[in-house]
Amino acid sequence: MSVMKRRDFLNSGALAAGGAFFTSGLSLAGAPARSRPHARLVLVILRGALDGLAAVPPLGDRDYPRLRGEFALRSPGQPQGALPLDGFFGLHPSLGFLHSSYGARELVVFHAVASPYRERSHFDGQDVLENGSTVPHALQSGWLNRALGSAAPVGTRQSGVALGQNVPLVMRGPAEVTSWSPSKLAGLDEDTLARITDLYARDPLLSVRLADALAADAMVAQNGRLDAMAQEMAAAPDSPSMSPAASPAPKSLAPGADRYAEIVHAAAGFLRQESGPQVAVFDTTGWDTHANEGGAEGQLAGRLAGLDKGLARLREELGSTWKDTAVLLVTEFGRTAAINGTRGTDHGTATMAFLIGGAVAGGRVIADWPGLSSRALYQGRDLAPTLDLRCVLKGVLDEHLSVPQRVLDGSVFPGSESVRPLRGLIRA
Amino acid sequence: MQQFSSIIAANRFGLGARPGDLAAIGEEGRGWLHSQLTAAAPVLADAGLGTSAGVLAQAFALQRQIQLERRSGGDVQQRLPQFLKPIYVTEATARLRQGVLTDRPFVERLTQFWSNHFAVSVDKQYLAGLAGSFEREAIRPHVLGNFGDLLVAAEMHPAMLLYLDNHLSVGPHSDAARRAELRRRPAKIGINENLGREILELHTLGVGGGYTQADVTSFATVITGWSVGGGNGLFATGPPGRFVFRPDTHEPGPKTVLGRRYADKGYEQGVEVLSELAQHPSTARHIATKLAQHFIADEPPPAVVARLAQAFTEHGGDLRPVYAALIDSPEAWEQPLAKYKTPSDFIVSSYRGLNLPVDSGRGPLAPFELLGQRTWQPGSPAGWPDRSADWDGASALLKRIEWADAVGARLGSRREAAALAPQLLGASLGESTRIAVSRAASASQALTLLLASPEFLRR
Numbered sequence: 078m079s080v081m082k083r084r085d086f087l088n089s090g091a092l093a094a095g096g097a098f099f100t101s102g103l104s105l106a107g108a109p110a111r112s113r114p115h116a117r118l119v120l121v122i123l124r125g126a127l128d129g130l131a132a133v134p135p136l137g138d139r140d141y142p143r144l145r146g147e148f149a150l151r152s153p154g155q156p157q158g159a160l161p162l163d164g165f166f167g168l169h170p171s172l173g174f175l176h177s178s179y180g181a182r183e184l185v186v187f188h189a190v191a192s193p194y195r196e197r198s199h200f201d202g203q204d205v206l207e208n209g210s211t212v213p214h215a216l217q218s219g220w221l222n223r224a225l226g227s228a229a230p231v232g233t234r235q236s237g238v239a240l241g242q243n244v245p246l247v248m249r250g251p252a253e254v255t256s257w258s259p260s261k262l263a264g265l266d267e268d269t270l271a272r273i274t275d276l277y278a279r280d281p282l283l284s285v286r287l288a289d290a291l292a293a294d295a296m297v298a299q300n301g302r303l304d305a306m307a308q309e310m311a312a313a314p315d316s317p318s319m320s321p322a323a324s325p326a327p328k329s330l331a332p333g334a335d336r337y338a339e340i341v342h343a344a345a346g347f348l349r350q351e352s353g354p355q356v357a358v359f360d361t362t363g364w365d366t367h368a369n370e371g372g373a374e375g376q377l378a379g380r381l382a383g384l385d386k387g388l389a390r391l392r393e394e395l396g397s398t399w400k401d402t403a404v405l406l407v408t409e410f411g412r413t414a415a416i417n418g419t420r421g422t423d424h425g426t427a428t429m430a431f432l433i434g435g436a437v438a439g440g441r442v443i444a445d446w447p448g449l450s451s452r453a454l455y456q457g458r459d460l461a462p463t464l465d466l467r468c469v470l471k472g473v474l475d476e477h478l479s480v481p482q483r484v485l486d487g488s489v490f491p492g493s494e495s496v497r498p499l500r501g502l503i504r505a
Numbered sequence: 506m507q508q509f510s511s512i513i514a515a516n517r518f519g520l521g522a523r524p525g526d527l528a529a530i531g532e533e534g535r536g537w538l539h540s541q542l543t544a545a546a547p548v549l550a551d552a553g554l555g556t557s558a559g560v561l562a563q564a565f566a567l568q569r570q571i572q573l574e575r576r577s578g579g580d581v582q583q584r585l586p587q588f589l590k591p592i593y594v595t596e597a598t599a600r601l602r603q604g605v606l607t608d609r610p611f612v613e614r615l616t617q618f619w620s621n622h623f624a625v626s627v628d629k630q631y632l633a634g635l636a637g638s639f640e641r642e643a644i645r646p647h648v649l650g651n652f653g654d655l656l657v658a659a660e661m662h663p664a665m666l667l668y669l670d671n672h673l674s675v676g677p678h679s680d681a682a683r684r685a686e687l688r689r690r691p692a693k694i695g696i697n698e699n700l701g702r703e704i705l706e707l708h709t710l711g712v713g714g715g716y717t718q719a720d721v722t723s724f725a726t727v728i729t730g731w732s733v734g735g736g737n738g739l740f741a742t743g744p745p746g747r748f749v750f751r752p753d754t755h756e757p758g759p760k761t762v763l764g765r766r767y768a769d770k771g772y773e774q775g776v777e778v779l780s781e782l783a784q785h786p787s788t789a790r791h792i793a794t795k796l797a798q799h800f801i802a803d804e805p806p807p808a809v810v811a812r813l814a815q816a817f818t819e820h821g822g823d824l825r826p827v828y829a830a831l832i833d834s835p836e837a838w839e840q841p842l843a844k845y846k847t848p849s850d851f852i853v854s855s856y857r858g859l860n861l862p863v864d865s866g867r868g869p870l871a872p873f874e875l876l877g878q879r880t881w882q883p884g885s886p887a888g889w890p891d892r893s894a895d896w897d898g899a900s901a902l903l904k905r906i907e908w909a910d911a912v913g914a915r916l917g918s919r920r921e922a923a924a925l926a927p928q929l930l931g932a933s934l935g936e937s938t939r940i941a942v943s944r945a946a947s948a949s950q951a952l953t954l955l956l957a958s959p960e961f962l963r964r
Contacts, residue, residue, distance in 0.1 A: 124885075197702070197721075198712045200887045213712070217894070242877040243898030256898040261875060262907040269950055273906060273957050276941050280959045282897060287906075290899035362884055363628075367699040368670040418682075418695025419673040424702065456718065 115401040116436065116477050117348045118356045119391070120221060122245065123384075123408040124203060125364035129428030130414060130460060131377055132172065133188055133442075137165035140449035144415045148372035157373035162186065163442050170373050171381035174389035178433050182440035185502060187430040187469055189444050191410060191462035197424035199365065202409030206466075207247035209490045218250030220489050224474050225356060226252030227484040237356035238293060238347050240340040248358050255289035255354075257297065257347070259339050296353055300346035337361065341387050345394035348402065355478070361387075364408060368419040388433065400435035403477050403503060407466065413458050414449055425459035430469060436477060438504045471498035509841040510534035512931035516964045517844060518800060518832070519610035521854025527931045538832045541609040542825050546616070546648045549603055549641050553595050557638040557663055560592060561746030564631055565735045589634035593627060596637020597870050597880040602863040605856045612648060615828065617849070618799055620644045620881075623659040623708060624888030625668040627881050632668055636881035639664035652792065652822035653783035657776060660704060661748050663733045669700035669886060672740060676729040676756025681739055694739075696756070701725030703886045709782040711791030716763060724762050728775040730755030789817040795891070796831060802843045803892040806836045841933045842963035845893035848876035850964060851905060855912065855956055858929040859920055876904050906957045913953035922951035930960045 134150045135141050136159055142149040150167065151158040159167030160176040166188065168176050178184040194205035194213070201213035209220025225237050237254040239245060244256050265273075270291075277283040344357040363380050370377045384406075392399050411428030427447075433439070445463040447453050455461040467490050474480040474489065475498045486494045514534030515522040530537045567588055571581040607613045620640045627633040643662040647655035659665055666672045674697040675682055685694050701724040705716045730752060735745025743749030750772035759768050765781065767774050782788060793813035797805030809831075816830040831837065846854065852872045856863065863869045873879050883889045890896075923943045927934055938958040945951035955961060 196712070197718065198706050199885065200706075201712050239898070241898070242901035242904060243896060244894075246894075249894055256900040258877075258900045258904070260904065260907060262904075262911055265907060265910050268946060269910060269953055272941055272945070272950070272954060276937055276954060276958060279937065282893075283902065283959055283962070286897060286899045286902045290903040293899065294903070367697055368673055417697050418675050418677070419670055419697040421670070421697065423698045 113401075113477065113479055115398075116355065116479075117395075117398060117402040118473070118477060119344060119348070119402065119404040119434075120247065120356070120358045121404065121406045122203070122206070122247065122358070122360040123364050123406060124199070124360050124362045125366075125408070126199060126202070126410050126412055126424055127364040127408040127428060128366060128370065128377065128412040128422050129188060129408075130411070131370065131372075131422075132169050132381060133162075133186055133429040134159050134167050134169070135165060135188070135446065135449065136167045138446070138449050144449055145372075146416050148370065148416060148420075150373055165446070166442050166444070169378065169381050171378045172385045174385045174392075175431065175433065178392075179440055183433060183435060183437050184439040185432040185437055186442045187432070187444065187464060187466075188442060189427045189447055189460055189462060190430050190464040190466050190469065191427040192466045194410065195426065197410065197426075199409060199424070204246065206407060206409045207245060209247075209467075211492070216491075219245070219247035220470065221247045221356065221358065222250030222252050222254060224478065224480045224485070224489045225254065226250065227480060227488065236354045237358065238344075238354045240344050240357060240359040245358060245360060248356075253285070253289065255293045257290075257293040257343060259343070293347075296350060297343065297346060300350060303350075304346075337383060337387050338390060341391045342394060345391055345398075349395060349398045366412070366421050367417070367423060368421040370416075370421040403432060403434040403436045403473060405470070405473060406431040406433070411460055414454055414460055415458070426455045427460040427462035427464075430466060432469065432473065432502060436503055438501055443499070465496050467493055467496045468499045469502070471496065472500060472502045474498075476500070476503035507532050508932040509838065511537075512841055512933045513838055514538055515610070515931075516854065516933075517837075517841075518614065520604050520607075520614055520850070521610075521857045521964075522929050522931070523857045523860065524925060524928045527928060534838070535832050538611050539829065541611045542649060542828055546612055546645055546650075547603075547607070547609060548645060549599050551595075551599050554599060554641065555592070555638065557635050557642055558744070558746035560589075560634040560638060561631065561663055561733065562735060564588065564634055565745055585630075586633070589631070593633040593637065593881075594867060594870065595865075596640075597873075598863060598865060600637065600640070600880065601853065601856070601869055604853045605861070605863055610857075611828075616640070616645055616648050618796070619648055619655065621883070621888035622795065623655075623665065624883050624886055625664050625881065626883050626885065627879075628884060629668050632664060632881075635664035635667070640881075647824075649825055650823075652788075652817070652824055653780055655824075656708065656783050657779050659708070660700070660728075660775075660779060661731065663746060663748060666700070666731060666733055666748070669703055670697045671700040671728060672732040672736065673697060674700070674725065674729050674731075675739075675754040676726055678758070679729065679756055680753040681751075682754075696722070696725045696729060698722060698725040700731075701728060704779075704782070707887055709779075709791070710785055710787040711794075714785070714787030714791060720762050723760050724778060726756040727760050727762065727767065727778050730772065731775060783822050784818075786814075786818065789814040792817060793827070796827070799844075799891055800831055801834070801837050802840070803894075809834045809836050842960060844964050845897050846962055846964050847889065847891075847896055848878035848901070848905070849873065849880070849889075851962065852876065854929075854961070854964070855909075858925065858961075859912070859916065859952070861912075872908055875908060877901060902962075905962065906953075909953045909956035912956060913949040913951070916949070916952055918948035920948070920952055922948065922955045926955055929955070930958075933960050935960060 136152060153159055153161035153167060157170055160170060161167055175184055192206050193211035194202050204213040207219045208216040210216050237248055239248050239256040241256055242258045248254050277287055340359050347353045348357055366377050395402055407430050408428055411425040412422035413425045417423050447461040447463050471485045474485060510532045511527040511530040511534055514530055514537050515526050518538050567585060571584050574581045604613050625632055625636050625639055627636050639662050643658040647658055675694045677695045682694055698721055702721045706712050710716055730750050732740055732749050732751050734743025734747050734749040752771055757769055759766055762778050767777055793810045796813055797809045801809055812830050813827055816827045820826040926939060926942050938960055941954050942951050945954055
């Protein structure tokens with residue numbers, strides 16, 4: 078491997094020319110049914126098991142007030158009431174942006190949805206959610222990585238970035254992906270970097286990781302320059318109009334601003350770029366509300382408000398790219414239907430999922446509602462699953478990223494032939 | 506292989522070689538490790554370190570004060586964090602200092618292993634002030650003892666009870682629940698199964714270890730009443746900040762866990778279940794697997810796991826024979842650099858290798874945050890993960906290089922990297938690294954290359 082210096086990389090023209098984002102080749106398999114070169118996908122993993130009955134309360138279910146007691150949300154229109162969806166379901170009042178997106182037909186809400194995992198361990202639940210099989214620890218790679226490796230090739234750009242220092246399981250695998258997180262230290266000088274690159278030349282892991290890190294850094298630097306350029310242009314009234322790739326100009330965040338905002342900002346920066354990665358992944362934590370969960374206000378309400386704000390920021394920062402974007406929000410499982418003895422909820426089964434974005438054919442709740450009567454509950458305690466989360470994931474990968482059906486059935490979600498993709502989630 | 510004896514002992518089993526360590530160990534890596542197990546486990550003696558009970562009692566009192574002042578409109582939001590954070594800094598610094606200075610680094614690594622096995626996380630209320638004392642009070646005294654004692658000490662500690670919500674868990678047929686029902690309190694009180702589940706899943710049997718949801722629920726009722734003194738309302742009585750058994754919130758009656766019936770003896774019912782769990786074959790296998798993964802390879806050889814599990818069972822959970830079996834496993838000595846260092850491993854070994862000072866203040870702890878492994882903040886009761894893929898991200902690697910660069914710049918010619926390289930990396934030092942370090946453009950750059958080298962990133 079040749080010595081690559083940071084400035085050389087930036088000057089190589091690779092980025093400007095829309096060339097390879099990543100230095101190593103991708104394994105590409107299968108021809109695309111159709112190609113959506115601008116499509117962007119964001120996967121947000123909500124770790125800790127988000128309470129779907131709190132985020133998307135089934136207001137029309139007669140058992141809901143009994144199970145949720147003091148935390149049951151009031152009807153829309155009442156003080157601190159839920160936000161209306163389809164008359165039966167509502168949204169938690171902290172989810173104002175999601176609600177306006179629903180009105181703009183850019184949000185699909187799924188309910189009573191679950192991965193194939195039926196036990197109640199967070200860690201195994203997340204493993205199944207990410208590895209794409211039906212069994213914990215069955216695979217060492219993730220479904221999204223395998224989908225990337227086999228989706229419609231658009232040059233060699235078909236790739237992903239994880240926002241964070243390390244790559245979560247869902248994005249690990251043969252397809253080349255990178256990770257990026259904000260740095261608080263001064264950059265390295267070119268000579269040191271060149272020597273380290275040489276030092277790693279015969280180390281298959283480190284050489285690839287370093288090259289990917291530098292490529293991601295270069296992309297962020299490039300994005301910073303576009304931001305600055307766009308701001309200058311916006312400031313000068315007579316300037317020519319900006320190229321779509323450079324719009325809009327988000328205010329850059331001060332270093333040390335909260336992590337979530339920084340991550341959303343970076344994700345948008347990657348995805349806006351013509352030659353950037355097509356898929357971004359990040360995760361949020363703090364959903365494991367065993368005690369003092371709260372109702373319209375309280376612990377979970379605060380977390381949901383933060384999530385909602387982050388998504389609003391993502392939309393704003395993506396600018397014109399939002400119309401090509403679909404954001405999937407998933408969690409490993411749901412929580413008990415009833416409040417537990419410590420004003421919280423314990424590990425459960427089915428929950429909700431969200432699909433939001435300009436590319437989404439939204440304004441709908443998709444749920445085959447099982448009900449919350451004691452007989453309807455899974456094992457007498459949890460919302461029963463009636464929709465396999467893989468139907469949602471396969472639908473999005475098929476329509477949005479053009480991953481061929483046989484690849485979805487075979488390698489992305491092994492042995493899932495009988496799990497049919499949900500159609501019509503993405504605007505034609 | 507004999508040539509790797511010292512480097513594997515010092516870097517994989519220990520916390521990284523200091524100058525002179527490898528020569529002292531020589532070909533006696535095993536003997537060096539065995540000898541660390543004989544004396545009692547070291548305690549952290551530092552005048553600045555308080556007890557969990559003391560910290561909690563003060564924190565509870567402060568919390569009440571805050572509630573009073575909030576009613577009168579005072580700006581009190583930051584008072585509790587302001588009280589707890591300096592305690593965290595002092596404790597985490599003491600732990601780092603021990604890691605850097607200890608002559609028994611194998612025992613210290615074992616301490617970190619068990620602390621992570623029984624993980625608490627400082628992102629939960631009060632835990633910033635308790636995580637350090639939890640490790641000193643519940644983990645350190647039992648690291649070279651018996652697993653059953655370690656288990657009971659960890660589960661009964663106020664830090665664990667608070668972290669996994671058990672202090673509030675109330676039996677649905679307990680006196681307290683019945684009284685609440687009579688008063689028609691709107692919020693029902695009852696069990697919280699968080700601790701019960703994690704004991705079975707994470708601390709003992711392991712997931713797939715043969716328990717059901719019914720076992721989780723039943724075990725959670727067994728440990729109702731395991732609480733902490735000095736809380737609010739129903740939980741106010743008892744010595745503040747200490748373990749309290751509350752008979753009035755304990756679910757009465759016999760319970761069945763894993764097919765065995767336990768008569769109700771109050772608090773002892775829980776201890777009996779824990780003692781049974783500690784001796785369960787699934788627990789032996791779970792612990793053996795985690796130890797082998799930590800000390801030998803991401804995919805531990807099945808023969809080693811079987812051997813360790815057998816030692817665990819044969820000696821009734823005594824840990825010294827298990828560690829001895831680990832040291833004596835030939836598989837541990839075949840492959841140097843088999844594990845990718847966690848950020849904490851990387852930082853501590855840098856401190857040791859370069860003899861960096863551990864001052865007070867936040868400075869020495871900064872790299873843990875920067876490299877993504879803030880001490881006692883795994884964010885989940887599962888603790889930090891232990892495989893290469895969990896830590897070898899592109900951005901994570903660049904952060905390590907950037908930190909190595911900052912360390913090199915700070916030290917400059919005060920350390921000589923070319924002389925240190927063979928002392929820190931021994932037989933694992935490769936030709937590329939040796940040449941790169943010796944031909945570096947400056948003393949600073951040489952140190953950066955040494956710390957960022959493929960050999961130093963692994964253990």
